[in-house]
Structure formats: structure tokens, C-alpha cells
Amino acid sequence: MTGRSPRRAAVAALALAGRAAAGPLIAAALVTALAGMGPAVAAWLSKLLIDGLAGATPASPARLAGLAAAAAAATGAALALGYAAGFLHRRAEAAIAHRAQAEIYQRVSGFGGLRRFEDPAFADELRLATDAAAEAPSVLTNFLFGLVRSVVTIGSLVGVVVAVWPPMAALLLVVTVFAVVAQLTVARRQADVARAVMATHRRRIAYQELLTDLRSAKEVRLYGLAGLFRDRMLGAMRTAVSAELRIQGRSAVVQGSLSGLGSVALAVGAGLVAYRIAGGELTPGDFALFLAAATAVQGALLGMVNSLQDAVRCTRLFGHYLNVAQAPDDLVEGTVRPGPLRTGIVFEDVWFRYDESGPWVLRGVDLVIPAGSSTGLVGRNGAGKSTLVKLLCRFYDPDRGRITWDGVDLRDLPLSWLRRRISATFQDFQTYELPVGENIALGDVETMHDKGRVVAAARAVGLHDTIEALPAAYDTMLSRIFVFDGSDDPGVQLSGGQNQRLALARSLLRTDADLLILDEPSSGLDPVAEHDLAEVIRRTREGRTGLHISHRLGTMRQADDIVVLADGVVVEQGTHDALLALDGQYAELFRLQAANYQAANYQAAEAVAG
Numbered sequence: 001m002t003g004r005s006p007r008r009a010a011v012a013a014l015a016l017a018g019r020a021a022a023g024p025l026i027a028a029a030l031v032t033a034l035a036g037m038g039p040a041v042a043a044w045l046s047k048l049l050i051d052g053l054a055g056a057t058p059a060s061p062a063r064l065a066g067l068a069a070a071a072a073a074a075t076g077a078a079l080a081l082g083y084a085a086g087f088l089h090r091r092a093e094a095a096i097a098h099r100a101q102a103e104i105y106q107r108v109s110g111f112g113g114l115r116r117f118e119d120p121a122f123a124d125e126l127r128l129a130t131d132a133a134a135e136a137p138s139v140l141t142n143f144l145f146g147l148v149r150s151v152v153t154i155g156s157l158v159g160v161v162v163a164v165w166p167p168m169a170a171l172l173l174v175v176t177v178f179a180v181v182a183q184l185t186v187a188r189r190q191a192d193v194a195r196a197v198m199a200t201h202r203r204r205i206a207y208q209e210l211l212t213d214l215r216s217a218k219e220v221r222l223y224g225l226a227g228l229f230r231d232r233m234l235g236a237m238r239t240a241v242s243a244e245l246r247i248q249g250r251s252a253v254v255q256g257s258l259s260g261l262g263s264v265a266l267a268v269g270a271g272l273v274a275y276r277i278a279g280g281e282l283t284p285g286d287f288a289l290f291l292a293a294a295t296a297v298q299g300a301l302l303g304m305v306n307s308l309q310d311a312v313r314c315t316r317l318f319g320h321y322l323n324v325a326q327a328p329d330d331l332v333e334g335t336v337r338p339g340p341l342r343t344g345i346v347f348e349d350v351w352f353r354y355d356e357s358g359p360w361v362l363r364g365v366d367l368v369i370p371a372g373s374s375t376g377l378v379g380r381n382g383a384g385k386s387t388l389v390k391l392l393c394r395f396y397d398p399d400r401g402r403i404t405w406d407g408v409d410l411r412d413l414p415l416s417w418l419r420r421r422i423s424a425t426f427q428d429f430q431t432y433e434l435p436v437g438e439n440i441a442l443g444d445v446e447t448m449h450d451k452g453r454v455v456a457a458a459r460a461v462g463l464h465d466t467i468e469a470l471p472a473a474y475d476t477m478l479s480r481i482f483v484f485d486g487s488d489d490p491g492v493q494l495s496g497g498q499n500q501r502l503a504l505a506r507s508l509l510r511t512d513a514d515l516l517i518l519d520e521p522s523s524g525l526d527p528v529a530e531h532d533l534a535e536v537i538r539r540t541r542e543g544r545t546g547l548h549i550s551h552r553l554g555t556m557r558q559a560d561d562i563v564v565l566a567d568g569v570v571v572e573q574g575t576h577d578a579l580l581a582l583d584g585q586y587a588e589l590f591r592l593q594a595a596n597y598q599a600a601n602y603q604a605a606e607a608v609a610g
């Protein structure tokens with residue numbers, strides 16, 4: 001993704017801040033401005049007090065006491081106002097962070113396809129964007145408040161410095177210009193480093209997750225992978241940290257030099273003022289005033305430069321937020337709503353590959369899935385079966401050719417409408433770390449609280465009794481690590497086959513879908529469950545269109561039509577009997593599988609015979 005102009009990014013970040021928290025930000029700005037006047041008032045009162053004490057100007061004891069109290073009060077009030085501004089700003093920050101997260105996740109969940117989630121560059125962009133969303137608007141507003149405060153402080157003090165010794169103001173200006181340029185350079189470098197080490201960070205996180213994720217825990221232990229992954233994680237961490245430290249080292253040198261220059265300027269100024277006091281041209285109070293003013297002006301300028309550095313870094317990072325938040329739709333939506341499926345779904349010379357430079361996965365698929373019929377899809381590993389399903393759900397668009405729904409190109413349908421017409425159990429089905437009942441109900445969130453339907457779906461896949469036996473029945477958490485809403489119920493884990501049945505139950509819940517896709521629904525099921533599943537599929541599919549993928553060719557017998565996919569094209573099509581008679585690829589796969597069973601039967605018979 002391309003970068004954006006920092007000015008546009010800064011304006012967008014401030015606009016986001018304004019949208020999220022205009023009220024608290026205005027209040028914070030006013031209080032900050034008031035606090036900014038504190039140093040000037042305190043310095044002036046201190047000068048009057050010292051002149052009075054030193055006898056340079058006549059003053060009664062009561063006036064002196066009043067001046068001392070007023071100077072202390074001015075300092076105290078400035079501090080208190082500073083805290084109040086800080087609190088108001090914190091409130092604004094919370095609102096801004098909330099708004100930024102809401103906007104970015106709304107955009108991310110609006111991507112209808114899968115391509116962006118498979119793109120490592122987008123993964124980096126997303127990580128930087130979420131960091132920037134949390135940080136940039138508040139850093140920028142912080143900078144602006146600092147600016148307001150500094151301008152007020154400097155404005156009110158600079159007149160005083162000029163009155164004491166005008167060249168001092170010019171000296172401060174020289175130091176400041178140098179400081180701004182140097183810090184901007186550092187900021188630019190820091191943003192570049194954040195971008196450069198992102199891939200390294202991603203690698204570190206991937207290994208970190210492998211070391212802590214329950215799903216990888218078994219293999220990590222069995223194959224003794226912990227040391228390997230830990231070393232790789234630490235290696236990635238070292239690379240990232242040393243790149244960051246190099247930049248921080250340079251920043252420290254720049255900042256140290258700036259402080260040195262500031263001190264030299266201050267020392268020269270103080271010496272000259274003292275010289276003029278000794279010559280009777282200035283009073284002792286003027287010396288105190290000069291010191292206070294010079295220190296405060298320098299402090300304010302350096303503070304401004306430092307927060308400018310943060311602001312520039314965040315502005316550059318915020319470009320990534322904008323890249324995600326304003327990313328165009330990955331799939332263009334259509335508007336045609338043809339109604340429930342009447343004639344069927346047709347693949348017309350469909351070509352597809354995952355990458356522009358990658359191999360073709362589908363190479364001109366022509367296929368008709370007639371409405372109301374059940375189509376079986378078979379083929380060897382990598383033939384493109386799941387890819388075909390993903391195109392059917394429009395997670396991707398074909399590179400060539402088209403897929404039609406009752407004659408309408410899928411690209412002309414609203415995505416949400418199309419998805420609502422389809423129910424599916426994917427090969428890589430998901431078990432959610434949520435209560436078991438919700439795991440089923442997610443299949444139809446609109447009727448999520450209809451427990452009767454959830455129970456019926458669980459019964460249909462033979463899971464009801466298992467669920468009833470769980471500690472909290474349908475409310476049992478399916479997790480060993482994620483505790484829900486403060487509950488201390490540790491949750492449970494289901495077996496692989498039970499999880500698969502759960503995913504099936506979820507897909508069965510969407511009874512109004514036209515098309516039921518089952519991608520390897522019985523791979524983890526025991527023989528009894530697989531036998532029962534065939535009946536469940538037959539019942540739930542009644543009147544609906546079915547697409548069923550399986551390597552267990554025995555389960556394909558009941559399909560009205562079987563399609564054989566090889567190397568991304570349809571090579572055979574027909575009923576089970578017709579394909580056997582054809583004596584092609586299907587017949588070969590079927591015989592191989594049958595031979596395995598027969599060999600097993602033969603061995604079992606031999607074992608029984610003795």
C-alpha cells in the first residue's frame with residue numbers, strides 16, 4: 001500500500017479526534033492555555049519579591065508576604081490546572097481510541113473476500129494501523145495542547161526576556177531551529193524502523209503463538225520443537241530490538257547535543273545578565289526573572305520539539321490507519337436479488353489462481369449444479385474442490401469466466417444476500433471459544449436465542465445427549481483457556497469428531513438457505529456417526545440444493561450427480577453407476593478404496609478362521 005502525505009494524515013487524525021471527543025478536547029485546550037500562563041505570572045511575582053527583598057524597590061513586609069504567597073499560589077494553580085487538563089485529555093484519549101478501533105474494525109469486517117487476509121503486506125498494515133489508531137490521534141492532540149501551552153508560556157515570557165536582554169531571544173531561536181530540524185530527522189527514521197521491523201515482529205509473534213497455542217502444544221512437545229521455535233522467536237526479537245536500539249541511540253545523541261547547546265546558551269546569557277547587574281544596569285530580581293524565563297522558554301521549546309517528534313512519527317504511522325480505514329472494497333457488490341434458487345448454479349469456463357504469479361488452480365471449469373439436486377464433488381488432494389466452494393461463496397472472484405445463480409452473475413448479487421442463501425460446513429471448520437449452545441446458534445444469529453432450534457440441530461447430528469451431559473449443558477464453555485464474562489467455569493474441550501458434528505449442527509440451523517455445502521463433513525466421524533449423517537443430510541437437504549465433497553466415495557452413492565475434478569478441470573460427470581461404467585478416474589479411485597476394505601475384510605476373515 002502506498003504512503004500518504006503527512007499533512008493529510010495529520011488532518012485526518014485530528015478529524016478523527018474531533019469526531020470522537022470534540023467537547024473534552026475543547027475543554028482540555030482552554031484549561032491548558034490557562035495553565036500555560038502560570039510560569040510568566042510566577043516569574044514576574046518572584047522578580048517583584050526579590051527586588052523588594054533586595055531593597056531595589058521599596059516594599060512593606062505585608063506586600064512582600066503577599067507577593068511570596070501569590071508567587072507560590074500561581075505555581076500551584078498552574079500545576080493544578082495542568083492535572084485537570086491531563087484528566088480531560090485522558091477522557092478524550094479513551095473516546096478517540098474507542099472510535100478509532102470501531103472505525104477500523106468496521107472496515108476490516110466489511111471486506112467481503114479473503115484475499116486481504118492472506119496478504120502479508122496487509123497483515124503488517126493492519127498491525128501498524130491498530131497501533132496508530134490507538135496512539136496517533138491522542139499524541140497529535142497532546143502535541144497541539146503542548147503547543148497551545150508552550151505558545152502561551154513563551155509568549156508571556158518572551159517579552160520579559162527581551163526586556164532584560166534582547167539578544168537572548170535570538171540565541172534561543174537559533175537553538176530551537178536546530179532542535180526542530182534534528183528531531184524531525186530522528187522522527188522520520190523511527191517511523192521507517194517501525195515499518196522495517198514489522199515483518200520481524202510478525203515472525204516473532206508467529207513463533208510466540210506456536211509456543212503458547214494449545215493447538216500446536218502436542219506436536220511441539222512430541223517432536224521437541226520448543227527449543228527451535230524459542231530460538232527463532234528470540235532471534236527475531238533480537239533483530240528487531242537491535243534495529244530499534246540503533247535509532248534510539250542516534251536519538252539520544254541528538255537530544256544530548258541539544259541539551260548541551262541549550263545549557264551553553266543559558267550559561268552565556270546568565271553570565272552577561274550577572275555582568276550587567278554588577279554594572280548597576282539591572283536589578284537582582286531581573287536575574288531571577290531571566291533565569292526563570294530562560295529555563296521555562298527552553299523547557300517549553302524542547303518539550304514542543306519532543307512532542308513534535310512523537311507527532312511526526314504518529315502522523316506517519318497514521319497513514320497506515322488511513323490505508324486500512326479507507327481501503328476500497330475488495331469485492332464490488334451487486335444489487336440484483338433474484339429470489340430463491342429455481343434453475344441452478346452454473347460455472348462457465350471458470351479460471352482462478354490465488355496469486356497473479358501463482359499456478360492456475362481452476363483452469364476452465366464448466367459445471368452445472370441444478371436446483372434441488374445433490375451434486376457430489378470428488379477428486380484427488382489439491383484438485384481444486386475447496387477452491388471451487390470458496391468461489392461459489394464468493395470469497396474470491398474468478399479471474400476468467402463467471403458463476404451464475406439462476407442466470408445472474410454472482411458479482412451482480414449483494415454479498416450479504418448471497419451468503420444468506422448458502423449454508424456450509426467447511427473442511428477447516430471452526431470451533432469458537434464460546435458456550436456450546438452459541439457454537440450452534442452462530443449458524444443463524446438472527447434467531448440466536450431460540451433454544452428449541454439449537455437443541456433440534458444438536459439432536460439431528462446426534463450431539464444432544466453429549467451436550468446435556470456437560471457440566472453446564474448448552475451453556476458449557478468450549479475452552480480451556482478463555483473464561484467468559486468473569487465466570488470461573490473452566491470449560492471443556494470436545495473431541496475432533498464432536499467438534500465436526502457441532503459445525504454440522506451450525507450449518508443445519510440455517511434452514512432457509514437454498515444451497516447446503518458440505519466439504520468433507522464426515523472426515524472425523526466414527527462409522528456409526530457417518531452412517532447417521534448420511535440420513536441427516538438426506539433429510540435436511542430435502543428440497544434444497546446440495547454440494548457434497550468427500551474422499552469417502554461410498555458416501556457419494558446417493559448423490560444425483562457426481563463431478564470429478566482433476567488439475568482444475570471437470571474430467572468426469574454422471575451418476576455413481578454411470579461413472580463406474582465409464583471406467584475412468586472415479587472408477588479407479590472407487591475400486592482402490594473398495595479394495596482396501598476388501599483386503600481388510602479378508603484379513604479379518606483369515607484372523608477369525610484362525
Ligand SMILES: Nc1ncnc2c1ncn2[C@@H]1O[C@H](COP(=O)(O)OP(=O)(O)OP(=O)(O)O)[C@@H](O)[C@H]1O
Pocket residue numbers: 118354355361379380381382383384385386387388427
Ligand atoms: N489460500 C490459498 N492460497 C494459495 N494457494 C492455495 C490456497 N488454498 C489452496 N491453495 C492451492 O490450491 C490448490 C487446490 O487446493 P484446494 O484446497 O482447492 O484442493 P482440494 O481439492 O480441496 O484438496 P483436498 O482434497 O486436499 O482438500 C492446491 O494446490 C493448494 O495448494
